[in-house]
C-alpha cells in the first residue's frame with residue numbers, strides 16, 4: 001500500500017512512523033487510520049530484524065490533535081458505531097504488536113491522539129506535550145478506547161475528571177499521573193523513544209512478545225491473565241533464547257539472543 005499520510009523511516013532496526021498531516025495538526029482521517037491499520041497489521045510484520053516502532057507526529061506543534069472532526073460531524077448513530085469500532089480495531093493492532101511500540105509525543109495529543117498514544121506500549125513526552133480527551137466539548141465521548149485505557153493508566157478518579165472536564169494537561173502532570181513514562185526536552189522525543197527500544201532490544205525478543213501478550217490479557221474480557229502467564233512461561237521455556245540466557249548467566253557473560 002502506498003502511504004499518503006504516514007512517513008516510514010527504518011534505521012538500525014527501528015521504524016519511525018510519522019503521522020504527516022501537519023496542516024490539520026496530524027488529525028486522524030479515514031485514510032490515515034487505514035494506513036495505520038495496514039502498517040501495524042501487515043507491513044511492520046514483514047520488516048526484517050525489526051526491534052521496535054516509534055510513533056510520532058510531523059512538526060513541532062502536534063503529535064495528533066484528534067480524529068479528523070471534519071469527517072465525522074454528520075455521522076448517523078450506526079455510522080458512528082462503525083467509525084469507532086474500525087478505529088478501535090486499528091489501535092488493538094498497535095497494542096497487540098509483538099515488539100515494543102513507543103509513542104514520541106511532541107505536542108498536542110488530544111482525543112484520538114491521546115488514544116493513539118495510549119494504545120502504544122510506552123510513551124515518551126516532550127516538555128511541550130499536551131494531553132486530553134476533549135470529546136465532551138463536541139457532544140461526544142472518546143471512541144478509540146479512551147474511556148478504557150485512561151482508567152488503566154491513571155485510575156478511575158482522575159480518568160473521570162479528565163474525561164468529564166475535558167481539561168488538557170501538560171507533560172509533567174501526565175508523568176505524575178502515570179500516563180507517560182518520561183518527560184524529555186522538546187525535540188528529543190524520538191531519540192529517547194529509540195533509546196528505550198534499544199534498551200529492550202538486547203533482551204530476549206520472544207519473552208518480550210509474551211510480556212506484551214500477558215500484560216494485555218489482564219485487561220481483555222474472557223481471558224485469564226494468570227493462565228496466559230503460565231502458558232507463555234511454558235512457551236519461553238521451549239526457546240533457544242532461554243537456553244542461551246541461562247547459559248550466559250552461568251558462564252558470567254552477556255546473553256546473545258536470537259529471538260528463537
Ligand code: CO8
Pocket residue numbers: 023024025027065066067068069070072080083084087108110111112113134135138141142143144
Ligand atoms: N480535526 C480536524 N482538523 C483539526 C483538528 C481535528 N481534530 N485539530 C486541529 N485541526 C485543524 C484546524 O481546523 C486548523 O485548520 P485550518 O488552518 O484549516 O483552520 C489547523 O488544524 C490548526 O488548528 P488551530 O488553528 O485550531 O490551532 P490552534 O493552535 O489555535 O489550536 C488546538 C490547537 C487546541 C489543538 C485546536 O486545533 C483544537 O482544539 N483541535 C481539536 C481538538 C479536539 O477536539 N480533538 C478531539 C477530536 S474528537 C476525537 O478525537 C474522537 C476520537 C474518537 C472518534 C470516534 C469516531 C466516531
